[in-house]
Amino acid sequence: MSQITTGALNGLVTALRGQQTQLTDRWIQLVFGDAEVEHSDDLTYRQLADHVPRIFDEICLVLESQDMDSQEHAIEHDAREHGKWRWQQGYRIDELVRELDLFRQVLLAAIGDYAQHNPSFDRKREERARLITDQTLSFVTLTSVREAVSERDRKLDEYTGMLERANQELTFRERLISELYETRMQVARRVTHDLRNFLNVFATALQLIGRSQAKNDRAIALAKRQVTDMAALVDEMGEYSKVLGDDSILTVERFDLTDLFDELMQLCHSSAKAKGLTLKGRVDPALSMITSNRLKMKQIALNLLSNAIKYTTSGEVELAIVASAAKHWTLRVSDTGMGISEEDRERVFEEFERAASDEIPGTGLGLAIVKELARELQGVIRFESYKGRGTVFEVLFPLVLEIEGAASAD
Numbered sequence: 001m002s003q004i005t006t007g008a009l010n011g012l013v014t015a016l017r018g019q020q021t022q023l024t025d026r027w028i029q030l031v032f033g034d035a036e037v038e039h040s041d042d043l044t045y046r047q048l049a050d051h052v053p054r055i056f057d058e059i060c061l062v063l064e065s066q067d068m069d070s071q072e073h074a075i076e077h078d079a080r081e082h083g084k085w086r087w088q089q090g091y092r093i094d095e096l097v098r099e100l101d102l103f104r105q106v107l108l109a110a111i112g113d114y115a116q117h118n119p120s121f122d123r124k125r126e127e128r129a130r131l132i133t134d135q136t137l138s139f140v141t142l143t144s145v146r147e148a149v150s151e152r153d154r155k156l157d158e159y160t161g162m163l164e165r166a167n168q169e170l171t172f173r174e175r176l177i178s179e180l181y182e183t184r185m186q187v188a189r190r191v192t193h194d195l196r197n198f199l200n201v202f203a204t205a206l207q208l209i210g211r212s213q214a215k216n217d218r219a220i221a222l223a224k225r226q227v228t229d230m231a232a233l234v235d236e237m238g239e240y241s242k243v244l245g246d247d248s249i250l251t252v253e254r255f256d257l258t259d260l261f262d263e264l265m266q267l268c269h270s271s272a273k274a275k276g277l278t279l280k281g282r283v284d285p286a287l288s289m290i291t292s293n294r295l296k297m298k299q300i301a302l303n304l305l306s307n308a309i310k311y312t313t314s315g316e317v318e319l320a321i322v323a324s325a326a327k328h329w330t331l332r333v334s335d336t337g338m339g340i341s342e343e344d345r346e347r348v349f350e351e352f353e354r355a356a357s358d359e360i361p362g363t364g365l366g367l368a369i370v371k372e373l374a375r376e377l378q379g380v381i382r383f384e385s386y387k388g389r390g391t392v393f394e395v396l397f398p399l400v401l402e403i404e405g406a407a408s409a410d
Helices: 010-018 020-032 038-042 045-049 052-065 072-088 093-117 123-211 217-245 257-274 294-310 342-347 366-376
Strands: 251-256 278-283 289-292 316-323 328-335 380-385 391-398
Touching: 010 020, 010 052, 010 093, 020 038, 020 045, 020 052, 020 093, 038 093, 052 072, 052 123, 072 093, 072 123, 093 123, 251 257, 257 278, 257 294, 257 316, 289 294, 289 391, 294 316, 294 328, 294 366, 294 391, 366 380, 366 391
Parallel strands: 278 316
Antiparallel strands: 251 289, 316 328, 328 391, 380 391
């Protein structure tokens, strides 16, 4: 193709500049109406126009001089900015390429229209104008895509770094939690073992004292009572260490809540009666079969009932099993006991924390056990209590416990 003299395309450039607003509007309408550029719907007119008007001006300058080298730096800068913004606006690479191709089509159509209405603009000039426009927009597209890919890779590197740091932090936390649980279990087991040995020796000594001629019945009775109380504490610590160390697959089964209710009432009847308390109970007739772990459910209820009886000196303790929100039911244990003060409410579920007088025996593990077991059974605990006015504990459970990997007892 013969060289076209500089300035031979000036008429075209003047016409294009005069139509810049109309051509930009036509391009924007094409982009908005193109199904392949989905994310354009999320942009305003101004956001979509972006750096295109400046790129349009730079293309006109290249057509004027017929030398892209003189405008390459400016074109590259604006093309990179365009690619960067489009990536941040959520564009895919194919959408970016498609909208710039639509811009190419608009400009080439404008060149063809100018050639048709200006006979002096011969075929050589038209082909030259088309070639320059096509080359310039190819450079714009390539530069924009490279910047978008670079922006994507930078974000991926950033997110990868964040994920790696988060993963390291999670691994560190998991290790700390694992070590903490192991330490708690070891302490509980060691203390339980040492106390059990001491109690065995102490009980044997009491038996020997009881057989001797010179004995103090009152002192022996007091000592036996202390042994009994300490044995109960040891059992509670042993139970807690088992709860913490239980890594077996949770077994679920269908069972009747009414049967469990009857069993709980029978188990707690004697201890309530011994303290002169009234033990009440009620079961919602709408409830029957549920799917969960029966043994752990029984442990939760017994711990709550034992606590209620232990900390109530007069009045009553009530066990209620009631229907709750859709697909859930509630275990409720209420009492007329001493209650829990405002300052003690935050710590009652912590290990070895007790919100009662030291005269009442206990390790402060009962509610900690309830908390761990309820977590396993997807229970949500809430309670209300006022000092001297009793306490109500409620645990909301699903009617069907669904845990991935849980074994069925059926």
